[in-house]
Amino acid sequence: MGNFTDILTFQLLNSGIRLATPIILAALGGALCNRAGVLNLALEGKMLLGAFLAIVVAFYVGNTYIGIVIAMMAGGLLGLLFAFLYHRYEVDLIILAIALNMLILELTVYFMRVLFGQVGSWSDPSIQRVPDIQIPVLKNIPVLGDILNGYNFIVYFSWFAAIALYFILFHTKFGRHVRAVGENKEAAETVGINSRRVQTFALVISGMLAAMGGAFLSVGHLKLFTRNMSNGRGWTAITAALFGFNHPIATFFTGLFFGFADAFAVRIQNVTDLPPNLAQLIPHFTTLVVLVLVALREKVGQMLARRRFQTQLQSPQTSPEGATSPASGTD
């Protein structure tokens, strides 16, 4: 019995980490865009496009990696298109994103039918799933090896991406320019920072990351494509970025949290009699709860600010931080 629960836990962790990967990748892209001041609500569509292109190219070319690369390039190109329309014609990014999300959902279904004659889902035995990697030393370490070993490269890339993005944003010149553009575009532009370049970069990278997340769904995790395969993960990713303060490391962990919610929903269907429809609600319900938490966080912040303000007023001798002591200012 003890063994059985152990396996269950590791399996749950493993599948949580796998299911978190597309969310993490898209969320990192979303966080980057938020930092650069361009709201990217098209993560869902870019992810779905990535999922579709990766498997279709893998099928025709016979190489999964080429499929993934093409998917990412398409995601990046879409990001470029967004940047162009936004900067050149001042198209509203929100409306553009909504249109794109709807368009891609219908286009993928259309091409699935035209190319393969399928409506709901499609697969082919010739398609190779991205192989899992066995890491030499790690795989022999108990527990740690069980948790961290044996995923494919996309999973490991998502971890690397979080750290890399953190380093870029907070320790490089370019990253600082990204944050400056996002917070005060005019301030950045008056010192000669090219805000268009920065925002274009963010949109392209986030498109590539979201598409890679989609590719993970179709050729990394499974090897099939289904209608609306991203199934709201792009939106969940946006929530994850918000919940993680658009900080890459924090966003990684919020993405992980949503992955576990997904895994839990799958697991609970296998081990209990809970109706599947209800179980599938779990990830969406968690997203809702998290959004409420994000809102509450603001409220609590305001409450604390109010309390601080009042205590400050009650003790006028201790001068509040930031403000210079008025008496010394006039000496």
Place this chain on the structure above:
Amino acid sequence: MALALEMKGITKYFPSSDVLANNNVDFTVEAGEVHALVGENGAGKTTLMNILYGLVKPDSGEIFLDGNKVSIGHPDDAIRLGIGMVHQHFKLVPSFTVAQNIMLGIEPSTFGVLRQRDENEAVARLAEQYGLPVDPTAHVRDLPVGMQQRVEILKVLQREAKILILDEPTAVLTPQEVGELIRIVRNLSKLGYTIIFITHKLVEVMHVADRVSVMRGGRMMGTKKVSDTSIPELARMMVGREVILQLEKPEARPGEVVFEAKDVTVASASGVPAVLNLSLQVREGEILGVAGVSGNGQTELVEAIAGMRPLDGGKLYFLGKEINRLDVYQRRHLGMAHIPEDRIQVGLNLEANLDENLIVSRYKLPRFNRMGFLLRRAIRDFSASIIEKFSIAGARPGGSIATLSGGNMQKVVVGRELSGNPKFIIANQPTRGLDVGSIEFVHQTLLDARAEGAGILLVSVELDEIMSLSDRIVVLYRGQIQGELDAATATEEEIGILMAGGTLQETARSMKAAAS
């Protein structure tokens, strides 16, 4: 002295608004001087400086720096040529530190990786070099406005500017901070920097500048040595006619209390109390001035009194009746008038025509409507009478107001608010952004209303305005009244101390301690 800058025959026409912003303007600045550039709003001084800084391309004209002809097509060119601009609205990133803001775009780095320690050290050195102490690691969002401005100045100096353009630098400062800025500017000039100081406050010109150039209606009216001119002469050059700088203010005859606020608390948008347990009274025939640095609760207080924002505590009384539950219309109906601080967004509807704007607060009166239908002729007549009474230039009944100048727009607001003989008037920044002529008009109108027995709550960040109009002065600091003064005896220093959050007793004590 050598010329640092020479602008010759600068002309700029804006076709979209059909404005000739600069009309063959010549402007010369000597090396190492503080040169004030004054003019009313719309006189063209901002356009001229934007041309110098590469933000606007002139239609014709030439620019010479140290005698060499230059072409400046972009701010980058200006920076490279040693021209720096401290903008009126600071261009800072609030969550960044002082050092990060100063070094933005020119960060020290190795292969793109930031060297944050070098950055902080460089800024500390810079601050010391110019005697402008700052904490390089402090976050800009935590700094008072005067300090933020210092960061902006250091930012320009770090980029090795030799000519500094300061655009309306004193507009947001307390009197003490203004004094400090003037000291800084004089010191920079001593170090050999050339400074162009844009302002419309002539008192400051006399304190800070060596020479002054006056613009009016897109033309350069002339350049004077400050020692050879006077405030009345500059004012005449700015406006084109004699200006009454000292208003005729008859003795106040305060009567009954018309308005009272008792222990009022109002939350700001972020949930922090913007106004806390504040009490004040306004009597008939008096002007109560509310001074304070902007952002200390003025907006919230005014909106709460006018009925635009709910109270979080306390009570409001108007003519002895509690009005907490009354909405804006009901309060106005009882005789309250409100000149809001933002005439474009709040005071007027630019999409609607002049008539509609003028009757918007009283269209329900039987005078203007019968059974739900507006009486067009009555409205036209009313509109015409307001235009005449307040001499609103460029306006006609039924015409557009979007094309009016700022001063005339404000006359529309003031005309609407004062035409119903209100018993209580809230005037929030009634002259913000207006030229000298319009300011004079608004001030006189408010004094007339006072003479007719209205109680007026005047909220302003302009100290001159508060001091010349008010009968009593309260100073708002962090949502509370920091002190009350009699306008007849109050000094600018006293108000300044209260505006910065000090108390007069405390200051007197510390001054005594310093003396002993």
